[in-house]
Amino acid sequence: MTIHADRTTRRMDPEPERKLGDDSGPSKPDVKKPGGPNELLKRMKRVDPDQAKKYRQRSGQ
Amino acid sequence: MRPILAGLDTEYGFSVEGRGAEDQIDDAKALVRSFPGECFPFWDDRFEAPRNDLRGFRLERLSLDPDDAKFDVGRSHGPAFEVRSDRVLLNGARFYNDHGHPEYATPETWSLAEVALHDRAGDRVVVKSAAAFAAESGREVRVYKNNTDFHGASYGTHESYLVPRSIPLENLVNGLMPMLVARQVLCGAGKVGSEQGPRCDFQISQRADFFSEPLNAETLYRRPVFNTRDEPHADPAKWIRLHVICGESNLVATATRMKLALAKAALHLIESGDQPMWRLKDPVRTIKDVSRDPDGEGRIELEGCSWTTPRQVIESYVVPFLACIANSTDAYSIEMREQLSAAMGLLEARFTDPERFARSVDWAAKRALLTQYIAAEDTNWRDPALQALDLEYHRIDGEGLFHALLNMGAVDVDPSEADVLDRTANVREATRAKARSIAVTKFRDHLASASWGTLTFNTKLGEKTVTLPPERTYPDTLGQCATVEDFIMELERT
Numbered sequence: 360m361t362i363h364a365d366r367t368t369r370r371m372d373p374e375p376e377r378k379l380g381d382d383s384g385p386s387k388p389d390v391k392k393p394g395g396p397n398e399l400l401k402r403m404k405r406v407d408p409d410q411a412k413k414y415r416q417r418s419g420q
Numbered sequence: 421m422r423p424i425l426a427g428l429d430t431e432y433g434f435s436v437e438g439r440g441a442e443d444q445i446d447d448a449k450a451l452v453r454s455f456p457g458e459c460f461p462f463w464d465d466r467f468e469a470p471r472n473d474l475r476g477f478r479l480e481r482l483s484l485d486p487d488d489a490k491f492d493v494g495r496s497h498g499p500a501f502e503v504r505s506d507r508v509l510l511n512g513a514r515f516y517n518d519h520g521h522p523e524y525a526t527p528e529t530w531s532l533a534e535v536a537l538h539d540r541a542g543d544r545v546v547v548k549s550a551a552a553f554a555a556e557s558g559r560e561v562r563v564y565k566n567n568t569d570f571h572g573a574s575y576g577t578h579e580s581y582l583v584p585r586s587i588p589l590e591n592l593v594n595g596l597m598p599m600l601v602a603r604q605v606l607c608g609a610g611k612v613g614s615e616q617g618p619r620c621d622f623q624i625s626q627r628a629d630f631f632s633e634p635l636n637a638e639t640l641y642r643r644p645v646f647n648t649r650d651e652p653h654a655d656p657a658k659w660i661r662l663h664v665i666c667g668e669s670n671l672v673a674t675a676t677r678m679k680l681a682l683a684k685a686a687l688h689l690i691e692s693g694d695q696p697m698w699r700l701k702d703p704v705r706t707i708k709d710v711s712r713d714p715d716g717e718g719r720i721e722l723e724g725c726s727w728t729t730p731r732q733v734i735e736s737y738v739v740p741f742l743a744c745i746a747n748s749t750d751a752y753s754i755e756m757r758e759q760l761s762a763a764m765g766l767l768e769a770r771f772t773d774p775e776r777f778a779r780s781v782d783w784a785a786k787r788a789l790l791t792q793y794i795a796a797e798d799t800n801w802r803d804p805a806l807q808a809l810d811l812e813y814h815r816i817d818g819e820g821l822f823h824a825l826l827n828m829g830a831v832d833v834d835p836s837e838a839d840v841l842d843r844t845a846n847v848r849e850a851t852r853a854k855a856r857s858i859a860v861t862k863f864r865d866h867l868a869s870a871s872w873g874t875l876t877f878n879t880k881l882g883e884k885t886v887t888l889p890p891e892r893t894y895p896d897t898l899g900q901c902a903t904v905e906d907f908i909m910e911l912e913r914t
């Protein structure tokens with residue numbers, strides 16, 4: 360797998376609408392299939408770069 | 421060969437919009453209680469003894485992480501059973517709040533494929549509960565199947581193996597420890613950076629930073645490489661439930677199966693007295709050293725000024741075990757043979773075919789992805805975005821990077837969705853989980869409580885507790901019982 364840089368500045372896709380829960384039981388995640396390496400890179404660039412900084416958990420076992 | 425009964429329990433990480441770690445116990449409780457499916461809400465904890473130690477003593481208390489303790493000064497979360505919010509699911513799994521993490525403990529399994537299916541079913545249960553919790557609370561909820569928050573807090577993915585009490589503890593410790601230290605090269609989840617000790621860019625294991633003792637029954641603090649907790653959930657005269665806490669959350673299903681196959685191979689050899697006789701000089705230091713050598717073979721220091729590699733250690737178990745089962749035709753042996761043969765292939769591929777290796781091994785898949793990102797963005801491992809992407813790899817609501825790789829065909833195929841959905845409500849092996857599953861599915865109105873080793877019913881003659889010996893088989897015909905009394909009678913006759 361190889362991903363390639365795409366440095367063209369483009370408007371970010373709007374955040375996908377979040378599905379809310381229902382009572383139909385567990386189901387497969389609503390996966391948006393990336394169209395290829397460039398799509399995957401775009402997806403990675405959409406991740407909040409500070410999300411790990413903000414992520415705090417309690418210790419488990 | 422007696423198949424080893426095993427299970428996998430995972431504490432999930434999660435974030436709730438606008439909330440913090442101080443709220444995590446209340447939020448985990450609410451998340452578990454949001455589970456939208458049918459379940460039974462009473463777990464019988466009379467048989468739990470987390471302070472008992474295999475070395476023959478009982479800990480006075482279990483240590484808490486002092487940082488976590490600060491969150492709860494002046495706060496009460498309510499009675500323990502309310503906080504835990506146990507749910508016994510239709511498939512016999514236990515879903516509950518454990519120390520502020522939604523925890524899914526799979527039904528007991530013999531098959532490697534089954535444990536991976538039930539592990540994936542657990543992901544579905546947690547994600548669905550999180551979505552329901554988000555709808556109820558109006559806050560965004562994200563779920564991560566990982567083992568660290570990158571700030572020094574770790575939470576676990578634990579394996580349980582039923583082994584005979586007759587095996588001397590010394591043999592178990594000496595026989596299994598080398599495998600636990602070595603197998604991370606095939607089963608590690610990978611981590612950007614370090615949380616203890618010298619700084620590093622990337623390491624094989626999420627958990628290695630957090631082990632400080634070779635042996636211990638503590639699990640929240642002062643964590644051991646070999647956990648000596650003695651809580652058999654079965655006849656204590658016959659069985660030990662070996663509770664391994666140094667494994668980690670795998671996203672690639674191949675790695676989940678591999679983790680259990682390697683441990684089982686070691687346990688079978690220990691039981692037959694054929695285990696390799698490695699003696700590690702310092703297991704705590706070595707598990708960290710191996711983790712921090714993603715580019716090299718890894719170095720395992722041995723007593724007597726010698727050393728070996730993780731590959732040699734793994735092969736020293738796998739080769740003789742494969743010889744033991746070479747002519748076996750039972751399903752258990754065939755599955756073990758397939759998985760362990762794959763392990764041998766991956767050990768070879770690690771340096772000769774890295775792309776093949778990265779299809780089956782989480783740390784390598786994650787590292788390859790992040791390396792490509794670094795090249796594409798002209799950045800480096802110290803960029804905070806790398807830890808953000810590490811976390812995103814483990815996000816399991818469909819937006820995560822592992823799922824992206826899966827859908828691109830860049831990692832090994834997942835179990836089929838039909839099978840995963842089936843396992844969210846069913847048990848397909850004749851383990852004692854089938855009895856629990858039938859009790860929750862069909863006789864829930866009569867059930868007073870459930871645990872790993874017991875079912876307690878309200879009957880016409882009063883309360884009745886039935887034990888579920890783990891070594892027995894529990895046939896499908898149990899589900900044909902018309903009344904709870906017939907069911908109890910059949911369980912006692914099984």
